[in-house]
Amino acid sequence: MSGFWRLVLFGKGPREAASPGRDLRIDVIRGLILLVIFINHMPGNIVASAMPHNYGFSDAADVFVLLAGISAAFAYGRLIDQRGLLVGSLKVGARIWTLYIAHLALFVLVCGIVATAVVRTQNALYVEAINIQPFFSDTQAAIVNALGLVYQPYYLDILPLYIVLLALFPLIYIAARTSPFATLLVSFAIWQGATHAGLNLPNHPGEGGWFFNPFAWQMVFTLGVVIGRLGIVGAALPKLVLVDLAAAAVILFAVVVKLSSGNPFGIALLNDWIESLQIGIDKTNLAWVRVVHLFAMTWLVLRFLKPGASLLKGVVGRRLASLGRHSLEVFCAGIVLAITGQIILAETSFALLMQLIVNLAGITILIGLGTFLSWYKSLTARAASAPREQAATA
């Protein structure tokens, strides 16, 4: 049995981990995904029609959650390895608190923007567009529910998911350290079990559940944690050409299905299935095809995009990486910009030039924010180390 499969089955102890540096692929891809999410959150705009969800079964959200799992393994998993479960969990707890506060701030900002827009423009559909009616029709209940994460307007549903997943992280990580394979198996079972039993956390008012059902989406996150863990112990992906070909075939199949208007294969038996893939792919409970598509993409990226690839180190790669490194700030800013952008687009009747300006302006602001935060961080890091250096030289 090769080293890779042994690691997948039996894991590796905490002290045996290799310690690779920061994986540039995570930052760059996450930066790219943040821009895609910003653009997609202004539906009906021309740039959004060129985004990946038009060509594949999975979309930016799937990749975002997968990367959250991978980077949590690198950030908090290594801490658990080095300092123990308690210290690692406390750090995770601190991060969850930050996420919670960010979520609440975002909630208030979004309500404020929409309220202002509706009063100024008299277009009540802005309220409908992000499902924020409950906030205006029953404010008291909505606020209490928002605090408990059981009222989630559109776009304000990813952070609550991330909070829940991160809370589970120490458990998932310890399991992944023992046996990645068994961890994935249990995670799959929970996903499928919850889907069939209709298990979800509540989203009030009404009988609905979370748009991102945590019982389903923990699977993508767990996959990310396992990938991160295998990366930490330096497992090298085996060269399996058949899997490469299968993954490429899945992606090609998705492109063909999504770009065709009817059934492109001419097999009548498939008509119904193809059509069901074209009208939408269940996101709440993660349809199978979504997961298979995500697996295929992940496999190909891990196989063919090396951490040191020059693609990642160029100008574009560096800018994207600076976005990816500050994903919480950029994500929140992206939501505020996208909702403002939606309103501007409707008020200007989706004029083409305006669409391009709004996209360009938003992307510029987000990249500017990422660059600024990187600069600021290096500045404060230098300031923090300065006194110590002085003390050492004195």
Place this chain on the structure above:
Amino acid sequence: MILGSALPAFAGPKPLTQMVDGRCRAGAAQHPFKPSLSAAKRALTETNKLTIVALGSSSTAGTGASDADRSYPAVLEAELRRRLPGREIKVLNLGVGGQSAYEMYLRLESEVIPEKPALVIWQTAVNDAIRDIGEEKLAKILRKGAHKLQEAGIDLVLMDMPWLLREGRYPKYDDYRAVLAKTASESGVSVFPRYAMMKSWSGSKQFSEEEIVGMDGLQVVEASYRCFGIRLADGIVSELTGGREPVKPVN
């Protein structure tokens, strides 16, 4: 006798309500609503029961109404019970604000069909139009939804999209309305002419603009909810009774 015992319950409608109900029918001849209701008729003859599911987004959920019993499904239920006395009538409100046609399509299997309704009133497409999901995609979703309900032996009425004060904000709005109308006629589904009703009210001076398109966070306000309920009840009752019972209730 049955009528007699039921009478006191609706003996004295409030004058205001009466006035509103009258103006709901303004211009009804120009935009008639004559649903085909074979399953509902059968259910009523065989079981004396009529269960209706109202599936939709915020204007079904009743957003903006002062109380849950002012949503259109609640008005419809009260009107049907009043006009079809002695029958067991239930209108379930499955409206969820902001939902897209696809999200509702997924709920057909899990939430709508298990209620075993004889009729589903599906109010949708507005969120798909403002998000511009693609006209072909919307057509497919509606067609599959209609097909699913037909297979389950359930009647379907599609509710037209709302009339908007400034439609130009969404340049493809009319195209999406056309998709809804075309898909409905191809699938043999009746359309409840909400758009036409609202548009004619807007010109009739019987309603203020704010009564039709509320602005402080509400899409359609109580007066129009009430009218949707009344006009739906008109069409349903007249189809079920073959016009034998008076459409206009004797007050």
